[in-house]
Amino acid sequence: MHAAERSTCSTFARPARARHSVMAHGPAAGTDGRGGVSHVPDGGRYGGTMTYRRCGGSGLLLPAVSLGLWHNFGSVDPFDMARAMVLRAFDLGVTHFDLANNYGPVPGSAEQTFGRILREELADHRDELVISTKAGYLMWPGPYGDGGSRKYLLASLDQSLRRMGLPYVDVFYHHRPDAQTPLEESMLALDQAVRQGKALYVGLSNYDGEQTRAALAILHELRTPVVLHQPKYSMLVRAPETDVFDVLAAEGVGCIVFSPLAQGLLTSRYLHDVPRDSRAAKPHGALSPDAITPERRAQLMALDAIASARGQSLAQLAIAWVLRNPVVTSALVGASHVGQLEDTVAALAAPPLAPDELQAIDAALAHAGTAGTHP
Numbered sequence: 001m002h003a004a005e006r007s008t009c010s011t012f013a014r015p016a017r018a019r020h021s022v023m024a025h026g027p028a029a030g031t032d033g034r035g036g037v038s039h040v041p042d043g044g045r046y047g048g049t050m051t052y053r054r055c056g057g058s059g060l061l062l063p064a065v066s067l068g069l070w071h072n073f074g075s076v077d078p079f080d081m082a083r084a085m086v087l088r089a090f091d092l093g094v095t096h097f098d099l100a101n102n103y104g105p106v107p108g109s110a111e112q113t114f115g116r117i118l119r120e121e122l123a124d125h126r127d128e129l130v131i132s133t134k135a136g137y138l139m140w141p142g143p144y145g146d147g148g149s150r151k152y153l154l155a156s157l158d159q160s161l162r163r164m165g166l167p168y169v170d171v172f173y174h175h176r177p178d179a180q181t182p183l184e185e186s187m188l189a190l191d192q193a194v195r196q197g198k199a200l201y202v203g204l205s206n207y208d209g210e211q212t213r214a215a216l217a218i219l220h221e222l223r224t225p226v227v228l229h230q231p232k233y234s235m236l237v238r239a240p241e242t243d244v245f246d247v248l249a250a251e252g253v254g255c256i257v258f259s260p261l262a263q264g265l266l267t268s269r270y271l272h273d274v275p276r277d278s279r280a281a282k283p284h285g286a287l288s289p290d291a292i293t294p295e296r297r298a299q300l301m302a303l304d305a306i307a308s309a310r311g312q313s314l315a316q317l318a319i320a321w322v323l324r325n326p327v328v329t330s331a332l333v334g335a336s337h338v339g340q341l342e343d344t345v346a347a348l349a350a351p352p353l354a355p356d357e358l359q360a361i362d363a364a365l366a367h368a369g370t371a372g373t374h375p
C-alpha cells in the first residue's frame with residue numbers, strides 16, 4: 001500500500017437529502033461537513049451545450065464530453081486547479097469523471113484528490129455523477145499488484161474506494177487484458193465487484209476486438225451489467241474503426257474513447273513550439289516531444305486550417321470528429337486548466353461535420369504514415 005494512500009480513509013458521507021433542488025435554479029450553499037461552504041453549482045448546467053448519449057443498449061447516459069484525471073490531478077499538481085477543473089466541468093454538465101488506481105503521480109493520488117473534491121464540494125451531488133475507476137497496470141509491489149487476477153482486481157477496487165471515500169463506483173474497468181490470467185477469472189472478478197455492491201456497472205479497456213468478443217460472451221452469460229469499452233481513439237489513432245467498434249455495435253455496448261486530443265497534439269498547443277507547461281515538456285508527461293516531428297506539425301497545421309474555416313479550435317474539431325461516429329458514446333478528455341475544458345465542451349455547440357469537411361480531414365490525415373510516431 002502506498003504511504004499516500006494511507007492518509008485518506010474517511011468514508012464518503014451520503015447526505016440525508018440534497019439541501020437544494022437542482023431544478024430550482026436558485027443558488028443555495030451546502031456545507032462541506034467541516035463548517036465550510038461547498039460548491040454552489042450552476043443551476044443551468046443541464047440546459048447548456050452539453051448533450052447526453054446512451055451507452056450502447058443500456059439505460060446509462062453519459063455526457064458527450066467526459067473528464068479524465070490521468071494527468072494534472074496528482075499530488076504533484078496544484079490542488080486548487082484540480083478542484084477548479086472538476087467544479088467547472090460539473091457546471092458545464094460534465095457528469096462523468098474517469099479515474100484509475102494508478103493515476104497520479106504518485107499512483108493513487110488522483111483518486112485522493114477527487115475524493116477530497118467530492119467530500120468538500122460535491123457531497124450533495126453524488127447521484128448526479130458517474131465515477132469510474134480501473135485496475136490492470138502495476139499498482140503495488142509483489143505478485144498481486146498488477147494484471148488481471150481476482151486477487152488483484154478486488155483488492156485494488158477496495159483501495160480505490162478507500163482513497164475516494166466512496167462506498168461504490170459507477171463503473172469498474174479491467175484496465176488492460178492480461179494474457180497470463182484466464183479471461184474467465186478476470187470477468188468473474190468484475191462480476192463479483194457488482195454483486196458486492198462496489199460497482200454498478202463494469203467495463204473493459206484496451207481489449208482488442210477478439211478479446212472484447214470473448215470477454216463479453218462471459219459477462220453476458222453471467223448477466224453482468226457491462227456498459228462500456230474504453231479504447232484509444234482520435235484522428236491520429238484509428239485502429240478501433242476496423243476492430244473493436246464493430247464488436248461494440250453488434251453487442252450493444254457503449255464506447256468512451258480516451259485521448260481524443262492525442263494527449264494535446266490535436267490542439268493549438270504544439271502548432272509552433274513545445275510550451276514549457278505542456279505535457280510534452282513535463283518529466284512525468286506521457287507524451288514524448290519526439291512525437292512532434294516537422295511532418296506531424298505540418299499535418300496539424302492542415303487540420304487547424306480546417307478547424308478555423310469552421311470557426312473552431314483544433315481541439316473542438318478533434319472532438320466533433322470522434323463524436324461523428326455513432327458507436328462513440330463519449331469523448332474522454334483531459335485538461336490542465338479550466339479554459340481548455342471550456343474550449344473543448346464548446347465543440348458541442350457547432351454543427352456536425354459536413355461530408356466535404358470529413359473528406360478534407362481524411363486528406364490531411366492521409367500523410368499520417370510519414371507524420372511520426374502515434375501518441
Ligand code: NDP
Binds near residue numbers: 278332336
Ligand atoms: P486528451 O487527448 O484530451 O489530452 C489532454 C491534454 O490536451 C491536456 O492535458 C492538455 O495538454 C491538452 N488540451 C486539452 N484540451 C485542450 C484545449 N481545448 N486546447 C488546448 N489544449 C488542450 O486526453 P488524455 O490523454 O489526457 O486522456 C484523457 C483521459 O482518458 C485520461 O484522463 C484518462 O481518464 C483516460 N485514459 C485512459 C487510458 C486507458 O488505458 N484506459 C489511457 C490514457 C487515458 P497540456 O496538459 O499540455 O495542457
